[in-house]
Amino acid sequence: QTAARATTAAMRALIVGGSGYLGQFVIRAMLDAGYERVDYTYASNPLPEVCDACTGHVANVASGEGVREAIDAVLRSGGLDVVVNCAAISSPGACEKAPETANATNVPKQLLVALRERFPPVTRGDTGEDPAAKKPLFVHLSTDQVYCGETANNLEGHGAHIAPVNAYGRSKLAAEKMVLESWPHAQTVVLRSSIITGPQSPFKPVKRPLFLEFVADALRGGNPTTFFEDEFRCPIAAVDLARHILVVAAAEPGTKRGVFNAGGPERLSRVDMARKAAEALRLSSKNVVAKSAACVDRGVASPADISMDSSKLERATGVRACGWELQVKIAAGVPYMPA
Numbered sequence: 001q002t003a004a005r006a007t008t009a010a011m012r013a014l015i016v017g018g019s020g021y022l023g024q025f026v027i028r029a030m031l032d033a034g035y036e037r038v039d040y041t042y043a044s045n046p047l048p049e050v051c052d053a054c055t056g057h058v059a060n061v062a063s064g065e066g067v068r069e070a071i072d073a074v075l076r077s078g079g080l081d082v083v084v085n086c087a088a089i090s091s092p093g094a095c096e097k098a099p100e101t102a103n104a105t106n107v108p109k110q111l112l113v114a115l116r117e118r119f120p121p122v123t124r125g126d127t128g129e130d131p132a133a134k135k136p137l138f139v140h141l142s143t144d145q146v147y148c149g150e151t152a153n154n155l156e157g158h159g160a161h162i163a164p165v166n167a168y169g170r171s172k173l174a175a176e177k178m179v180l181e182s183w184p185h186a187q188t189v190v191l192r193s194s195i196i197t198g199p200q201s202p203f204k205p206v207k208r209p210l211f212l213e214f215v216a217d218a219l220r221g222g223n224p225t226t227f228f229e230d231e232f233r234c235p236i237a238a239v240d241l242a243r244h245i246l247v248v249a250a251a252e253p254g255t256k257r258g259v260f261n262a263g264g265p266e267r268l269s270r271v272d273m274a275r276k277a278a279e280a281l282r283l284s285s286k287n288v289v290a291k292s293a294a295c296v297d298r299g300v301a302s303p304a305d306i307s308m309d310s311s312k313l314e315r316a317t318g319v320r321a322c323g324w325e326l327q328v329k330i331a332a333g334v335p336y337m338p339a
Contacts, residue, residue, distance in 0.1 A: 008033045008250055014074050015040040016061060016111060017087030019047050021210075022141065022193075022238055024201040026084055027054060029242035030249075037077050041070050041087070047203045061087045062101070064110030071118055080118075082137040082249040085111060088172070092145070095168035096300040106171035108140070112182045135187050137253070139245055140179045142192045144233065144263060145169035149303025152232065152267060156192070156259050156312065165301040176259065186254040191244065194263035194308065197327045198238035211235075212331040215274055219283045227270040229290040232305040234263030235273065239336055240321040247317035256316045261308035264321045273324065280328040 013030055015023050018040025024047070030038045031053060040047070041059035057073060059066030074080045088106050089095055095102035119135045147154045148163040164170045176190050197212050218225035241262060248256045268276070271290045278285035293302060314320060322336070330336045 008035055008246075011035045011081045011249070012037040012074050012077055012079055013039070013082045013084065013249070014070060014080060016059070016067075016070075016083065016085045016108070017041060017043075018084075019043075019045045019056065019204070020086055021198075021201050021206045021208075022196055022241060023084075023086040024203050025198065025238040025242045026086065026245055028202045029239070029246055033246055037074060039070065039074050041066070043087075045204070045207075050203055061108060061111055062104035064114060067111055068114045068117070071114055075118065080136045082139065083111075083115065084139040084141070084245060084249075086141050087111075088141065090143075090168070092166050092168040092300045092302065093298065095171060096166055099167040099171070102167055102171045103174065106168075107175040107178055109178060112138075112178065116182065135184060137187045137189065137249055138179065138183045139189045139191065139248065140175065142176050142190050142259075143169065143172045144192055144194045144261070144306040144308055145303060146173045146176070146192060147303060147306040147308075149306050152305050152307050153309045154261070154306060155309050156261055165303050167300075169303070180259075186257060189248045189257055190259040191241070191262040191313070192260065192308065193236060193241060194233050194306075195235040196238050196241060197235050197331055199331050199333060210331070212277065212328060215277045216281065216283075216332070218274065218287055219278050219281065219285065221287060224287050224289045225274075226289045226291045226296070227274045228293040228296075229269050229271040230304055231293050231302060232267050232269050232307045234261075234265070234267055234307050234310065235324060235327060236262060236264040236310075236321050237327045237330055237336070239330065240264070240319060240338070243319045243338065244313060244317050244321075247319060260313040260316065261310040262313055263308040263310045264323065264327065265310075266324050267307035268324060276324050277328045280325045281332060 017023050019042035039055045041057050046056045057070035089102050274288045275285045
């Protein structure tokens with residue numbers, strides 16, 4: 001039951017919240033890479049049967065119900081090498097309306113408690129072997145909304161720029177803190193993602209509208225659509241985020257670990273995204289109406305500029321995320337052949 005990473009063919013993973021959008025891309029990437037087993041948890045939306053190497057387990061990450069059973073199922077198969085936590089309430093509006101519910105789901109307390117029960121803290125023995133090497137890698141998906149939005153191209157680090165302006169960002173920052181305090185640093189990766197783009201999820205469509213579906217529908221529709229000109233993000237393709245996860249999961253304990261920005265290479269306003277999408281899809285941008293975010297009351301504060309410098313992650317993994325034009329084409333069904 002150690003976290004040996006000799007080859008991906010011998011690896012076993014648990015994707016918490018794997019029935020969600022990103023989780024499905026991570027499952028597919030791991031199966032394509034030859035993982036021996038990739039199990040996942042779901043709250044109420046199981047995937048159709050994927051393959052014999054992928055089993056779903058119903059679990060409630062807020063209460064912890066079913067979490068231990070999911071972990072034990074993978075352990076019985078021969079071990080657990082990596083846990084990827086994709087489970088979250090990711091709607092800022094929903095988090096603002098029910099912050100306690102958001103915290104219970106977004107801060108993975110019950111998941112970490114269950115993992116620590118199965119992998120108790122130990123000290124370095126006389127052999128000098130690092131006990132962290134015996135534990136699975138914990139990859140936690142965080143968000144760019146931990147930044148306050150007052151500076152461009154935010155770096156990870158510490159400072160006044162890390163100050164969430166809404167309940168969603170606060171819950172995710174609290175989650176980062178708990179993960180880093182509860183699990184060995186040598187086996188912990190936190191990825192602060194931006195807007196995640198792509199086509200529909202590979203195994204089962206998610207119920208929420210995808211961002212690029214919304215953009216394409218607005219461009220093709222008959223009515224003007226407002227896009228904010230003063231909110232900046234660094235969108236990333238789901239396939240590229242999954243590629244980053246594959247690399248850190250295969251790395252030796254203590255390497256390629258820590259907190260990383262996980263955005264795409266371009267700092268874009270939503271107006272930029274819509275107009276560039278129009279160019280990529282060869283559509284008119286006449287429906288794109290540029291306005292300030294201050295013109296709309298969304299019922300929740302939204303940070304203005306949470307663009308990120310993700311070069312630290314790129315250096316660690318060697319994965320170069322694709323730019324916005326290619327993200328648009330991937331979402332439209334163009335095959336992606338990363339270099």
